[in-house]
Amino acid sequence: MKKIVGDRKMDHLKLVELSQLMMSERDGRFDYEPMLGHHGGEAEDLACDFLGYRLQAPIWISSMTGGSRRPSRKGEVSAGEINLRLARAVKEFGLGMSVGSCRRLLEEDGNKAWGDFDLREIIGEELPFYANLGVAQLEEAIRRQEVQKIVEMVERLRASGLVVHVNPLQEWFQPEGDRLEVRPLETLQKFLQQFPYKVIVKEVGQGMGPRSVKELLKLPLAALECSGFGGTNFSRLELLRAGSNHAHAHEHEGLVKVGHSTEEMVALIRNSYKELSARGELATHEFILSGGVRDFLDGHFLMNRLGYRCVFGFASGVLLHARKSYGDLQKFLQQQIVGLKLARQFLYPRESKD
Numbered sequence: 254m255k256k257i258v259g260d261r262k263m264d265h266l267k268l269v270e271l272s273q274l275m276m277s278e279r280d281g282r283f284d285y286e287p288m289l290g291h292h293g294g295e296a297e298d299l300a301c302d303f304l305g306y307r308l309q310a311p312i313w314i315s316s317m318t319g320g321s322r323r324p325s326r327k328g329e330v331s332a333g334e335i336n337l338r339l340a341r342a343v344k345e346f347g348l349g350m351s352v353g354s355c356r357r358l359l360e361e362d363g364n365k366a367w368g369d370f371d372l373r374e375i376i377g378e379e380l381p382f383y384a385n386l387g388v389a390q391l392e393e394a395i396r397r398q399e400v401q402k403i404v405e406m407v408e409r410l411r412a413s414g415l416v417v418h419v420n421p422l423q424e425w426f427q428p429e430g431d432r433l434e435v436r437p438l439e440t441l442q443k444f445l446q447q448f449p450y451k452v453i454v455k456e457v458g459q460g461m462g463p464r465s466v467k468e469l470l471k472l473p474l475a476a477l478e479c480s481g482f483g484g485t486n487f488s489r490l491e492l493l494r495a496g497s498n499h500a501h502a503h504e505h506e507g508l509v510k511v512g513h514s515t516e517e518m519v520a521l522i523r524n525s526y527k528e529l530s531a532r533g534e535l536a537t538h539e540f541i542l543s544g545g546v547r548d549f550l551d552g553h554f555l556m557n558r559l560g561y562r563c564v565f566g567f568a569s570g571v572l573l574h575a576r577k578s579y580g581d582l583q584k585f586l587q588q589q590i591v592g593l594k595l596a597r598q599f600l601y602p603r604e605s606k607d
């Protein structure tokens with residue numbers, strides 16, 4: 254026993270030099286309160302109510318992948334396999350999840366992609382599981398009077414509802430991208446009148462400004478998902494993908510760098526929430542804080558800043574692990590959960606100025 258302590262003391266002396274931190278490296282978002290917590294926080298219950306379900310931790314897996322026409326290359330994990338791993342983790346840790354765009358299921362050969370999205374059996378009935386489409390598909394369905402097809406898709410998947418991504422800039426940079434003919438707000442207003450299930454609205458990594466946030470909070474959405482700037486940027490991704498084939502997109506490259514971080518969006522939501530609530534016009538009450546969320550510290554910070562019913566969401570963060578193996582994904586999520594318990598014991602996000 255003494256020897257171990259002795260070794261530790263030697264280690265300490267050896268490592269002192271490497272352990273110097275600059276003030277600029279400090280995470281200044283939190284007050285650290287060592288007097289107020291304890292390590293028994295392992296047992297702390299992270300369970301919360303969200304979207305009418307009981308989650309075991311306030312973590313959401315954001316829409317990604319599925320329905321690819323291209324067979325996966327040798328040694329590459331298929332989109333379907335990634336979705337299966339994500340769904341399995343959702344069940345094991347008691348989280349919520351939405352799949353990537355289910356557009357393919359609405360097309361003639363949709364049945365071929367069915368397995369990529371058919372996850373309810375794995376997730377079970379007790380947790381939220383959402384389908385996903387772009388606002389362009391909603392616009393088209395309304396124009397063709399085919400909203401019922403979307404209703405049937407959601408029912409067949411036994412999904413809790415539909416996540417709608419609103420991504421005009423990504424579409425612009427995508428060579429085969431959709432061109433919206435109607436403002437997304439009008440499309441959503443019409444869609445909500447015809448669609449009987451819950452709807453969540455999100456961007457795809459660029460966030461949204463004050464006007465859009467305010468208008469969305471007036472709609473009866475199940476939740477608003479931020480998908481803010483600062484993580485995966487789909488406009489840039491499409492630009493990279495297009496290479497020189499889509500020369501005119503490069504002329505508008507500056508558009509890749511506009512947007513709103515999830516932290517900024519939290520402040521925007523707070524402002525509109527208070528104002529609309531006072532006027533009796535608030536219709537959306539739940540939020541997914543996603544986009545550039547790297548870990549439990551970001552999640553803890555954002556959730557506390559918002560202060561309303563919310564969870565935090567990962568997209569690329571979980572994808573990188575899910576691609577490696579289920580064990581890797583499991584380890585990542587376990588780390589987030591334990592980290593969040595520690596954060597709740599010792600870290601108090603500093604007051605915002607708004």
Ligand SMILES: Cc1cc2nc3c(=O)[nH]c(=O)nc-3n(C[C@H](O)[C@H](O)[C@H](O)COP(=O)(O)O)c2cc1C
Pocket residue numbers: 315316317318352353354385416417418455456457458480481483484485543544545546566567568569570572
């Ligand atoms: C590989 C991949 C595929 C995605 N596909 C979709 C999609 O089909 N529909 C959607 O709404 N968002 C999609 N997203 C966007 C994510 O849901 C999320 O909004 C965005 O990646 C920002 O989160 P992050 O910074 O945690 O990656 C995708 C993201 C990734 C990384």
